[in-house]
Amino acid sequence: MPIVSKPAHSQPYIEPPATARRLAEIKVLLETIRSLEVEPSLKKRMLVHGIWEVAKATGDFHGRFRSERVIRTPGLRIQRDHIHKKSALVGELLRPAPDLDSIIDRARCCIVAADEHQKLHGIDSDLDGWERYRVAGVIVYDMWDGTCLTGPKDCIEISQLDDAFA
Numbered sequence: 001m002p003i004v005s006k007p008a009h010s011q012p013y014i015e016p017p018a019t020a021r022r023l024a025e026i027k028v029l030l031e032t033i034r035s036l037e038v039e040p041s042l043k044k045r046m047l048v049h050g051i052w053e054v055a056k057a058t059g060d061f062h063g064r065f066r067s068e069r070v071i072r073t074p075g076l077r078i079q080r081d082h083i084h085k086k087s088a089l090v091g092e093l094l095r096p097a098p099d100l101d102s103i104i105d106r107a108r109c110c111i112v113a114a115d116e117h118q119k120l121h122g123i124d125s126d127l128d129g130w131e132r133y134r135v136a137g138v139i140v141y142d143m144w145d146g147t148c149l150t151g152p153k154d155c156i157e158i159s160q161l162d163d164a165f166a
Contacts, residue, residue, distance in 0.1 A: 003061055005069075005076040009111065013064040013143035022057035026050055027100050034093055047090045054107035055080050065110035065149070068139040079117040080109035085128050110140055 030050045033043060058064065061078065070078055082089075084106040092098045110133070112120065119136045130149050133140050140149045141158055148155030 002077045003079075005071075005074055005078050005111075005113070007074060008062060009066055009078075010071045011143070012146075013059060013062070015064075015144075016057075016059065019057055023054065023104055026053050026057060027104060029053070030093060030100055030103075034098075044090055044094075047093050048086050051082070051086050051089055051107045054104055055082075055109040058108050061111060063109055063111055064142060064144050065108065065140055066143055067110065067112040067116055068141065068155075069113045069116065070111050071141060071143075073113075077114040078111055079114050081112045081117050081120055083108060083110050083129055083133075088128060112138060112140075 030047065033046045033050060036043060055063065061080065063080070065083065069076060086107075089103050089107055092103055093100075106129075116136070116138045120132060120138060123132045123136050127135055130140070134150050138150065139155055141147065141155075142149055146158030148158070
């Protein structure tokens with residue numbers, strides 16, 4: 001069964017109480033995997049899995065970052081999209097002395113409509129982070145504080161989105 005946008009997607013993000021503990025555990029997991037003497041391809045797959053665990057720990061399909069279409073339109077097929085590319089994050093994890101806290105912070109996902117997800121993956125491979133969303137024309141809000149992350153010219157006030165599901 002596909003996962004679809006719901007009225008709850010227009011609500012503010014409230015970090016689950018166990019998030020800090022889960023992220024600390026993921027940090028231990030990533031550090032442990034980094035230190036294992038195993039086949040590099042296996043190590044990379046396990047690190048990617050650890051990065052996915054960040055998405056689950058930080059709200060999964062109700063995470064902090066959501067596209068305007070997800071906020072406004074119930075019934076859309078939705079997907080999690082890594083704001084920063086998993087391959088770049090794994091590359092950092094494999095370097096000596098990576099900043100694990102920074103990597104974990106950047107491993108969060110944005111909830112987007114399925115067609116926005118396809119559009120984002122068609123963007124120039126040199127772009128990453130919110131710049132990739134700007135180029136794709138995907139308007140994103142930080143549902144923690146209502147900030148538009150793709151630039152003020154593309155955004156309306158989050159308060160105007162409050163009635164999206166009314």
